[in-house]
Amino acid sequence: VEDVLGIQPGRDPNRVVIVGAHIDSRVTDVMNTTADAPGANDDASGVALVLEAARALSKQRFDATIVYAVFSGEEQGLWGATLLADTAKARGWDVSAMLNNDIVGNTVGQGGKREDGYVRVFSEGIRSSEGEAAQAARRGNGGEDDGPSRALAKAIDGVAGSVRGGLDVMLDRRPDRFGRGGDHEPFLKLGYPAVRFSVANEDWDAQHQDLRTEKGVVFGDTVDKMDFGYLAKVTAINVATLARLAAAPAAPASATISGALSRDTKVAWAAVPGAAGYRVRWRRNDRSEWSDQRDVTGTETLLVQTPVDDHFVGVSALAADGSESLVTFAGR
Numbered sequence: 001v002e003d004v005l006g007i008q009p010g011r012d013p014n015r016v017v018i019v020g021a022h023i024d025s026r027v028t029d030v031m032n033t034t035a036d037a038p039g040a041n042d043d044a045s046g047v048a049l050v051l052e053a054a055r056a057l058s059k060q061r062f063d064a065t066i067v068y069a070v071f072s073g074e075e076q077g078l079w080g081a082t083l084l085a086d087t088a089k090a091r092g093w094d095v096s097a098m099l100n101n102d103i104v105g106n107t108v109g110q111g112g113k114r115e116d117g118y119v120r121v122f123s124e125g126i127r128s129s130e131g132e133a134a135q136a137a138r139r140g141n142g143g144e145d146d147g148p149s150r151a152l153a154k155a156i157d158g159v160a161g162s163v164r165g166g167l168d169v170m171l172d173r174r175p176d177r178f179g180r181g182g183d184h185e186p187f188l189k190l191g192y193p194a195v196r197f198s199v200a201n202e203d204w205d206a207q208h209q210d211l212r213t214e215k216g217v218v219f220g221d222t223v224d225k226m227d228f229g230y231l232a233k234v235t236a237i238n239v240a241t242l243a244r245l246a247a248a249p250a251a252p253a254s255a256t257i258s259g260a261l262s263r264d265t266k267v268a269w270a271a272v273p274g275a276a277g278y279r280v281r282w283r284r285n286d287r288s289e290w291s292d293q294r295d296v297t298g299t300e301t302l303l304v305q306t307p308v309d310d311h312f313v314g315v316s317a318l319a320a321d322g323s324e325s326l327v328t329f330a331g332r
């Protein structure tokens with residue numbers, strides 16, 4: 001198994017953000033190696049996005065290293081992505097984020113329904129690598145909607161709001177489409193924050209089909225079904241996310257809250273090398289998005305009249321230019 005990688009070294013060679021897509025494509029029989037399998041959407045669209053991201057960002061200098069990855073063997077078993085995830089683990093990379101782009105180029109879906117207003121971003125809420133001790137702690141802390149991958153998806157949602165073009169993010173609260181998977185999964189298994197981008201409406205007459213026409217229906221994953229304006233917007237969201245996370249410091253390794261039987265909540269977190277400051281975010285426990293924030297320079301703060309019983313708290317690290325890391329959810 002071989003992947004094609006473009007590596008853009010950052011000031012920190014060990015911390016990486018990854019954008020990936022798969023270069024293999026298939027027809028009806030996944031083991032058919034001779035039929036024409038153009039794979040325009042699945043997943044040449046993602047590969048084009050990765051190449052364009054490299055073109056757009058390669059002249060800039062970032063704190064983190066950016067890995068532009070094109071995976072092989074996705075259709076037969078996520079082999080190329082597994083190779084890179086295992087390599088990241090073996091080399092001790094600190095993976096801040098992995099953005100998987102798979103089927104990101106069409107707007108007309110099955111049955112002719114068109115949707116060009118949003119892109120789906122799939123994420124797991126709870127770290128799939130979570131062990132028993134972490135699971136027990138989370139049961140007490142809450143945080144089912146605040147795992148690292150969900151935090152990444154929320155960050156992408158926020159980034160998308162500032163990208164010109166107006167493409168919205170549907171924060172799809174599942175690891176992937178129902179009962180299906182993709183190249184972000186090997187990264188999730190190892191505990192790395194990872195998400196999948198996919199179009200709003202899939203066209204299953206195009207995906208994984210022999211090229212043919214049956215009863216007037218044209219099957220096959222061909223380039224004429226792509227919407228390049230839409231693909232450009234998905235690419236812009238990826239580029240802006242990569243730029244932000246590569247410019248930001250790493251997320252705090254841990255964060256804690258305390259203050260039981262008090263009206264105030266004390267927040268403390270692990271210092272992050274190179275961070276110019278930190279952003280403490282909080283919200284009431286009946287809300288899903290952060291509602292309040294405070295920027296501080298130390299490694300603790302007190303939220304007055306904000307009872308720990310009723311508030312979720314998270315902490316991110318800030319670069320001097322304001323670039324923000326993912327939010328680390330605080331617990332005991």
Ligand SMILES: [Zn+2]
Pocket residue numbers: 022042043074102103
């Ligand atoms: Zn695919």
